[in-house]
Every structure is written in C-alpha cells, then in structure tokens.
Amino acid sequence: MFDDAVRPLRRGLAHLRTRVRTLVLVHGSARLLVFLVISLAVLFLADYLLRLPVGVRRVAFLMLVIGTVAVVFRRILRPLSRPLSDERLAARVEAANPGLEDRLASSLAFAGASADDDNEDSPELMRAVIEETVALAPTIAFTKVARAASATRWAVAALALVLSFSGLAAADQRRFSIFLRRNLLWENVEWPRRTTLVVEEMTPGEPRRVTRGRESTIRVRAEGTVPERVEFSYWEADSDRRIVERIDLDPSPDNPSFFTLNLPIYTSYRFTVTGGDDDRGQVYFIEALTPPSILQVEVTCHFPDYLGQQSEVRLGGDQRIPQGSRLELRVRTNLPIERTAVAVGAESELELERLEPTLFLWKVSVDQDIRYSVRLQGDNGQENDPGIDTFILRALKDRAPLIRVRTPSNRTSRAVDGVLLVNFLVRDDHRVAHTALAYSLEEELGKGTEKTISLGSPSATDDKNAVRLLGAPSADPKVVAGLAVFDLARLTGADGKPPRPRQFLTYRILATDSSGQVKETRPRRVEFVDEDHIASDVEGKQQTLKETVDKTIVRTQDATGPMESVEAALATAGQPESELRGWTRKTQSLQSRVTQDLRRILAQVVRVTNLYVFNRLDDTSAANRMLPFFERHLLELTEDTSPPFRGTLYRDIWAAIQNRELRAGGSLRKLCEMADLADRLAQDHAPTAYRSLDELALTRNPESAKRLFRVVLREQEAIAEGLDRLARLTREWQSYEGVVRDFKSLRETEKDVVTATEELSDK
Numbered sequence: 001m002f003d004d005a006v007r008p009l010r011r012g013l014a015h016l017r018t019r020v021r022t023l024v025l026v027h028g029s030a031r032l033l034v035f036l037v038i039s040l041a042v043l044f045l046a047d048y049l050l051r052l053p054v055g056v057r058r059v060a061f062l063m064l065v066i067g068t069v070a071v072v073f074r075r076i077l078r079p080l081s082r083p084l085s086d087e088r089l090a091a092r093v094e095a096a097n098p099g100l101e102d103r104l105a106s107s108l109a110f111a112g113a114s115a116d117d118d119n120e121d122s123p124e125l126m127r128a129v130i131e132e133t134v135a136l137a138p139t140i141a142f143t144k145v146a147r148a149a150s151a152t153r154w155a156v157a158a159l160a161l162v163l164s165f166s167g168l169a170a171a172d173q174r175r176f177s178i179f180l181r182r183n184l185l186w187e188n189v190e191w192p193r194r195t196t197l198v199v200e201e202m203t204p205g206e207p208r209r210v211t212r213g214r215e216s217t218i219r220v221r222a223e224g225t226v227p228e229r230v231e232f233s234y235w236e237a238d239s240d241r242r243i244v245e246r247i248d249l250d251p252s253p254d255n256p257s258f259f260t261l262n263l264p265i266y267t268s269y270r271f272t273v274t275g276g277d278d279d280r281g282q283v284y285f286i287e288a289l290t291p292p293s294i295l296q297v298e299v300t301c302h303f304p305d306y307l308g309q310q311s312e313v314r315l316g317g318d319q320r321i322p323q324g325s326r327l328e329l330r331v332r333t334n335l336p337i338e339r340t341a342v343a344v345g346a347e348s349e350l351e352l353e354r355l356e357p358t359l360f361l362w363k364v365s366v367d368q369d370i371r372y373s374v375r376l377q378g379d380n381g382q383e384n385d386p387g388i389d390t391f392i393l394r395a396l397k398d399r400a401p402l403i404r405v406r407t408p409s410n411r412t413s414r415a416v417d418g419v420l421l422v423n424f425l426v427r428d429d430h431r432v433a434h435t436a437l438a439y440s441l442e443e444e445l446g447k448g449t450e451k452t453i454s455l456g457s458p459s460a461t462d463d464k465n466a467v468r469l470l471g472a473p474s475a476d477p478k479v480v481a482g483l484a485v486f487d488l489a490r491l492t493g494a495d496g497k498p499p500r501p502r503q504f505l506t507y508r509i510l511a512t513d514s515s516g517q518v519k520e521t522r523p524r525r526v527e528f529v530d531e532d533h534i535a536s537d538v539e540g541k542q543q544t545l546k547e548t549v550d551k552t553i554v555r556t557q558d559a560t561g562p563m564e565s566v567e568a569a570l571a572t573a574g575q576p577e578s579e580l581r582g583w584t585r586k587t588q589s590l591q592s593r594v595t596q597d598l599r600r601i602l603a604q605v606v607r608v609t610n611l612y613v614f615n616r617l618d619d620t621s622a623a624n625r626m627l628p629f630f631e632r633h634l635l636e637l638t639e640d641t642s643p644p645f646r647g648t649l650y651r652d653i654w655a656a657i658q659n660r661e662l663r664a665g666g667s668l669r670k671l672c673e674m675a676d677l678a679d680r681l682a683q684d685h686a687p688t689a690y691r692s693l694d695e696l697a698l699t700r701n702p703e704s705a706k707r708l709f710r711v712v713l714r715e716q717e718a719i720a721e722g723l724d725r726l727a728r729l730t731r732e733w734q735s736y737e738g739v740v741r742d743f744k745s746l747r748e749t750e751k752d753v754v755t756a757t758e759e760l761s762d763k
Helices: 007-050 054-081 086-096 105-111 122-140 148-171 173-183 531-558 560-571 577-615 620-636 647-658 668-700 704-760
Strands: 195-199 207-213 213-223 230-236 245-249 258-264 267-274 284-289 292-304 312-315 317-323 323-335 337-344 349-351 353-356 361-368 370-378 391-398 404-409 409-417 418-425 432-442 453-455 465-469 478-487 504-513 518-520 524-529
Touching: 007 054, 007 148, 054 173, 054 230, 148 173, 195 267, 195 292, 213 230, 213 504, 230 258, 245 258, 258 409, 292 317, 292 668, 317 323, 317 465, 323 337, 361 391, 370 418, 404 504, 404 518, 409 418, 409 531, 409 577, 418 432, 418 577, 418 620, 432 465, 453 465, 478 504, 478 620, 531 560, 531 577, 531 704, 560 577, 560 704, 577 620, 577 668, 577 704, 620 647, 620 668, 647 668
Parallel strands: 207 284, 317 391, 409 524
Antiparallel strands: 195 213, 213 258, 230 245, 230 267, 267 284, 292 312, 292 323, 323 361, 337 349, 337 370, 353 361, 370 391, 404 418, 418 478, 432 453, 432 504, 465 478, 504 518, 504 524
C-alpha cells in the first residue's frame, strides 16, 4: 500500500549500493596494482643485484601469484560478495544523518508491513511517518555513508606507481625485457654486469706453465665499476679432494683498477676470481712444471806441477783449488736439457759441451776466484733457479808455511849446564818440504857464527850431540811437529868454549813448502845465567808456593762449618729445601776458591819442577833420564791447546820413580811427588767435589742428596789430606834446599881457605 510512497527512498539506497560497490572495486583494484608494482619492483631489484638462480626466481614468481590471488580475494571478491540490503544501508545512512531519528528504517519497515493483515499499527501513523521521511529525502546525504577519499588515494598511488614503473621500463627496455624473460619465461638470460674481471695474459681452460718453486703473478683488471676487493679462490688441481683457499685482493695503490697477487707455485692450481657483481667464477689453470736441477757436479782437478800431486776427482760445485789448477767440471741434471750455459760473474754466458742429454762438460783454469752460475732450460721452457745453482771456485794462493813455537817463551834464562827444549809446529796449505833449525852462541847480541841442522837428514844432530832436531811421526804432509833439544853443557861457540854467564843462545825455526817459499821465526834468545840466579828464583817460588798451600789449607778448613750445616740439614727431618740449598751454595762457593787455589799450586809446582829439570840444579843424572819423558810428551801433545808441560806428565814421571824405572833424589824427587799430588787434587778430587755439590743443590731426593754428600765428604777429606801432605813436602823441600845451600857455601869457603893457604905458602 505504501510501496509507491517509499520509492524515492529506495531509489536513493540503490544509488548508494552502486556507489559502495564501485568504491570497493576501485579500492581493491588500486591495492592490487600497488601490490603488483611493488612486488615486481622488489623482484626486479633482487634479481638484478643478487643474480637469483632460476629456482629462486620460480619460487618468487609463485609467491607473487599467491599474493595476487590473496589480494583479489580479500580486497575485491570477498567485499563484493557481501549482501547490501536496504535495511543495512538505511542503518548506515541514519548513522551518518542523526537528524532522521530512525525515520528511514521505520518508513521502509512500514512499507513492508502495510501488506500484512496481521499488522496492528495505525495506517495513519505509518502514512504520516512515510510522508515526513519522503519530504526529508532531498536533504538526506547518502554520500556520507560511502566516502571516496581512501579509494581515491589508493587509485592515485596505484596510478603513480604504474606510471613510474612503466616509465622506467620504457626507459630501459633491455633490462625490463631481460627481467620478464628471466622471471616470467624463466630463461637463463644474463643481466648486463656493472663489473667485469679479466685475468691478464690468461684464458680460461688454457694453462699457464710455471716452473715449480717460482712465483706466478696473477694480475686482475676490473672493467666498469671497480669493486673494493676481489676474492681469489684457488685449489690444487691434482688433489683428489678439493679444498678451496680464499684470499681477498686489495686494489693496487698505483692503479685501483688492478688487483695483483704473487702466488708461489708448488703444485698445479686452478683458481677463480670474483668481485662486485662479476660472479661468473671462470676457472683458470696454472700448470706446475718440474724444474731442471743439478744432481751432481764432478770436478776433476789437475794440480800445478810444483805440488807434485796426482789428479783427483772431487764432488760438489764449490771447491777450494790451488791456484793454477786446471778443472774439468761434469754437470749431471735430473731432466733432459734443451739448453745449458754457465755464467761467470758479469760476463756473457758460455755454452757447455753436451756429452749426454743429462751430462755436460766445462773446462776452466783457476787463476783467481770464480763465481759461476749454471743455467738450465728444459724441453717445455722450464728453468732452474740460477741463484740456487751458483757455486764458487776458490783459488788458493800458495801461502808460506806457518810456524808456531809453543815453548819456551821468547826470552828465557838457563843455567850454563842446563837443557833447552824448543817445541814447534809447522803448517802449510799443501806440503811442508823442509824444516831446519838455525842457532848460534853469541858473546853479544847479533854477533855469532850460525849453524843449521835439518829435520829428517843425517845432519839432524851436531857433532857433539849438543843439539838434536826431532820430528813426530805424521801421515799429513801439511803438518810437521818438531822438537829441538839443546844440551847446553855440550854446546860450544866459535872459540870452542862452552857457554858462560851473560852469553846468549840465539835460534830460529825455518820451513820451506813445496813451491820453495821459505818462512822463518824471528830470532829467539836464551840468556845464560849462573846458578845463584836460578837459586834465587827457586827460593822466591818456594815462598810463593808455601803461602798458597797454607792459604788453601785455611780455605779448606773454612768449609768445615758449612759442610757440618749441610750434614745436619740432611739428617734433620722436614728441613726446608731453601735452607739446605743456601748452605750448599755457600759450601760450593768455598769449594770453588779451593779449586782455583789447587790449580795455582799445580802451576807453581810444575814451573819450579821444570826449572829444576831444565837447569839440572839438583840431580844431573836424574834430570837427564827424565828428558825422554819430556820429549815424548811434547811430540805427542803438539796439537793440544793446553800448556805444554801439564801436571799429567809428572804422573808418568812419579810412577816411573815409584817403580824404580827412574832414580831421583833430593829436591827433584820431592818436586815430582808434589807435582803428581797437586795434579790429582786439581784434576780429580776438586772437580768431583764441585760437581757433586752442584748436583746436591738441585736434587730433591733425600737419598740422592745423602749419596752426593758422602761423595763430597770423601773428596773433601782427600783434598785436606793432600794439602797437609803438600805442606810437609814443601817444608822438607825447603829444608833440603837449605842444607844444600849451606853445603855449597861450606865448599866455597873451603875453596877460598885452600886458595888463601896456597897463596901464603907461596909467599
């Protein structure tokens, strides 16, 4: 009944329904376009920058399709599928127009209810409401319900994005075409690179041949955009298991477009270079060639005639050759050699004579030092390292012999009836041909008739056997060890008289080598003195020796306190190790001073014993019998660096005296016993005690400490007893010397009395 009355209202709601659906479609389509443009832009950038593989691109495209379907369904299909009834729209209109106060919804309800017979509402009331609402229809703002602002913004944004994307695609159709082919058709089309890396002087797949052990310079040039660094990845080409090593190459400071690496070649390598967007990973190959090398240099030496040596063969490129020698060098290599040469100093290279593919000959005369390098080149162009295969031929000049006189000193005093032993050593670089001794008895320095005797000839002694020249057996012709023995009592001068006090014996050692060069020592002189001069010297040595022995006895006694403390520390349980070591170090310090004193005692006893033997002050016959011991000792120890008359010599002499192989009495016997005793104390007991104390200070084992301390006690007791024995022998020797001096004084007095009596008788 009221349908015609509410038709204007229904017409307004129909327009509103159409507007809502249009805005939903526009809004959804705009959002769909925004999603598609942004997704395609992101995919474009990701693929362009990261060079996505085809699998990733397919997944990205699938995600794009799924996203598109989701947007269409959520933003377009689902909103459009929702029903928009008049009642729902009327409620939205009344909410936007509060002045209606439910009239619009009521009018629509009354229009529907007017045909219902059961409706109990008043028709007049319903008509009045409808008419009033229809009258207000022109003033109702239906558009407030469906505003177009949001849809407009999205549409504008979508349009802007589409235009921008289209403009960029049109501006760079090549890249856009590549993008479509890669991401829609999934073709393996490469993007154009911003950076292209080129390894200079190398081609992928073609090997660069490098001699093993050398360095190969990898020079990478960056074309286009220069990356900050280039990654160099390499692995051993011959390895079963590929282990990739990576190195970051920094640009050259001179030219940032170049990246350089010096790669040492020890095996064949494969490598790739990547940097920037150049990720092609092209594989380059370096082939390591086995370098030629010298297996052996055989040198045949033909020596100069003056050496009198036969030719000999030596191995090794470095040789020391007598000057003037002729050499034949045979060089054997590990590989067949295409070209070989030898470079001598800065001169040009000389080709070697080829005997075999791996054997070459070079002949050369050595007149001066020669530094030469052998250069080898194999069939494949590989070369050796001339720096390694560089050798030196030293030209040894024939030097004059070297003479060393070990004893006695340059200026020596001897009694007129004494003995002089001259121990010498002659060395030559090739051969000692002749050795001689020249001597003269002089009244004044430089005035005397010189005589010469030669070693190894019948004239090695003079007529009266006063001078002998002895040589030690030697298998080395470069060394001659000799001993000149002067029996001064038999020596005579040009006047036929024996030496007298204040005369001089002058002697020289002469040596000649195989080339005829002569070397001689400077003249050495022996001054003859009387017996009183020697006796005064002996008396001074007696007093010095006595003081040293007494001082050493006191030092040994001073060590008693620390020794007792060490013994108490070892016997006390729980004694701190630091205290034990402190006492041990103190005892060791005292023992060190005792050891030094014992060495001084030994040296003093040896000097005074030598003084007796060589000057025959006590027992001439015993001194003569001891001379063979001295001669053998000196000839055997010519190469030794220790003092020529060591205390060990007197062990042999004292043993011979005790076994009655030698007879000696008086001072000489006492001194030999003292020398033997001092040598045993200084060389055996004192070092053993010192070493035991040193080990005792470091050990932490109580049993070992006690054992070491027992050794120290035993050696200390032997030293104390030996020093007491030395003191007694020193006093006995002094007493004997005093008696001898008194006896000699009485003899001189007796001679004077006899002479005076004869003079009185004559008068």
